[in-house]
Amino acid sequence: MPTYTFVVNGKPVTVDAPADLALLWVLRDKLGVRGPKFGCGIGVCRACTSHLNGAEIQPCVTPVAECAGQEVTTIEGLASGEDLHPVQEAWLEQDVAQCGYCQPGQIMAAAALLRTKKEISDEDVDRIANVCRCGTYFRIRQAIKSAAAKM
């Protein structure tokens, strides 16, 4: 089985895995990084949303081979130690999470958006297609706007 070396949340890792094994399962089942969640396996619910070199990806449809030599950031790597990312702070301020299962992906999607854009419009928020089955969307919208205002 081939070997792949990349960085996860600032730490180098090396894994043996088939080239087409989805990053999600490398993270969850081989590395014990459980923040990214399985929701669909085809990149449509976006519960697993994480970052590859700072840009949004869905690890459930990202083959591990594509990550070789790259930097993967999951929800666990978003904060700086105990200092939460402004998006995480905004999520607490708005008390967004209900069941919480989709929220790592929602937060990572919002954080990726805010890396590229400082002024956030409602249309920008509308383009975040992550499913929240508890239906917390309005609080997500408020949290993203609040985080944008503070960043």
Add this chain to the structure above:
Amino acid sequence: MTCDNEVPVPAAGAPVRRRRFLTFLVAAPVLTVAVPGTAEAVIPTLPQPAEILDLGDVLILAGTPTAGALAVLSVGEDGVVTLDLPRAEVGQGITTACAMLVAEELDLPLGQVRVTLADARPELLMNQLTGGSNTMRSVYGPIRQAAAAARARLLAAAAEQHGVEVSGLSTRDGAVILPDGRPVLYGLLTSAAAQLTGVFAAQPKPASEHRLVGTPQSRIDARAMVTGQFRYTLDQDVPGAMPTVVRRPPTINGSVKSVDSAVARAMPGVLAIGVVPTGVAVVAETFGQAMAARDALKVTWNPGTIDALSDKEIRAKLKAATLPFVVPPLLTQHLDMEFDFAFVSHAPMETNSAIADVRDDRAEIWAGLKSPIVARQTIAAAIGLPESAVTVHVMQGGGSFGRRLFFDAAIEAAQISKALRRPVKLMWSRTDDMRHGRARAASHHKLRATFALGNVLTFEHRVASVETDFRHGLGEVLTATAASLPVAGNLSFAQTVFLTTCKVPYNFGVVTSLLNEVPLRMHTGSWRSVYSANTRGAEEVLVDQLAAKMGKDPVAFRREYLKTARQRAVLNKVVAEGDWGRAMPKGFAQGIAFHDEYKSCTACLVEIDARDPQNPRVVKAVIAVDVGRPINPRGLEAQMLGGLTDAISTTLRAGLHIDKGLPLEGSYSQFHYARQKDTPKDVRIFVMPATGEPGGAGELGVPAAVGAIANAYARATGVVPRSFPIIFPVDFEPFPR
């Protein structure tokens, strides 16, 4: 260690451990209400039973004999108070609300309360079921009583230690305050308090003294969730439990005829493959490898149980099963309407999942379970172990909406673990969850209102629904068995639920609501608000049309016919805050509706943009809610927001198409649950002031919002919707079976 004289003492020979914690098991005063032998026995034969006894009351009555044992509190030497809660947290915020009750009663900072979810506790009988919007209603008394008793015991310990009278003591910030003002932290008293003998019952604070309960608080588990540290079932590491998936049949309830696993077995990472009653289980080193091997299996299948049925046949069966009206429309004016509602997947984000470790002499199960006692009893029977040898841990779930009342993943994981003789971590794929999981039953509705001289004389509603499965009973095996009896079993249960939840809140003269169910051998289950979303949603559409026919404004009409001032107050609140009747551009419209259940009531006013009738969006929502006594208004608002999104989804776009024995939808790209772009940019929720005891909240938000959205759509487009979801094409290529 958790022991005192009121908790079962370790058996002789068990190691004697130091008493470190004060634990309360028995605290409530003795309650003397008998348990109904069967649920239907308590239903009076009155036109509107839910007004006299609702489902929550039934559940509370069933739980009353064990209410005193419900709340298990431990006071740690670190001052942290832990509540082991025999309910399931699935996102509804009950652990936070319960922590608030404990903190309030013990005068403790909220941050010093932990809430854990109790394992299955069979001694609780019918009092470990999370459903019927009933948690806060059923625990409000017992948790406060347990905490008050714990406080009394801590006060007694402080009095003894410091040689003072209890009457001179008070409590504040997690400490007993001595007469001279010195604080003694609870943690320093717990050991002594645990050794006290005697009964320390105490009255909880009157609500008028509440300082925390009733104020908006954030979720106690929020930080763990936003940092990715929160652990759901599949995030647990159980030694040896490896990723497991199941290849399932092409139609519901099909079974394996033959399997060729040669290719799959040779694939990388594959550890074990075996046939189980529900399909072919594959265990591998990662879920990705397990799913790849699952797809490589060559399986032939026996037929399922509804192979011949598609939506068309099911709808015809429902129409044929709809009971006739009583009142002929002869001498009066009348309005008849019919509605259809499609099947709807629960589709919680966390798919059906469980960990099971079954050995020859014992088994241990981990899963998100809303009825863990009957799960334990059923699993024990399925794997041939005594109940006492099966431990069932309740994990916090990634959503439920009724889904986790059933424990099919837990029982399946146990069967796989037994068959393959290894611990397993079972995950259903999304497609399996939508196609072979459970769903809200499709229903057909026929309504008739008669009126004369400006008065509504009669109101009849006939509901025909595909059978909603209630075979979880009241959470334990006796009522589950009653619900499974071939004659009347599930139907009696269904009638009870229908009659104890659905009520018409208006003075419409003679009102009759009747349910008939069509039993189909497919997987259904209660879906947030059970019958009310469809039944009350349809009624609220009829109310708008009836108002129009009688020449009245929808709000004025509802004000006139609502039964109580409390109901009118929530309606008036949204009318005022939502600016009812304001001018709107063409293609936009407001819609309003009202709902009353479980001692709570709510009104919802929405604005819809339906300029393109095939692409409508709810752009604004104003909701008022009166739950009698809100424990955590912030959590209550979250529940109402969730109910609104459920209503937007199921009214406009989200449903399942059944085609030859299987739902076509297999993921969120096909089952159109709302996303950000489908939801309002402006939501305002108003919580009415506390007036009494807590009512239900978890399901309350759906039905009024369904009615309001449908009514807004009708006003914006001129087309009254009769079939839900309104926009429901098969706009995708279904996944292979």
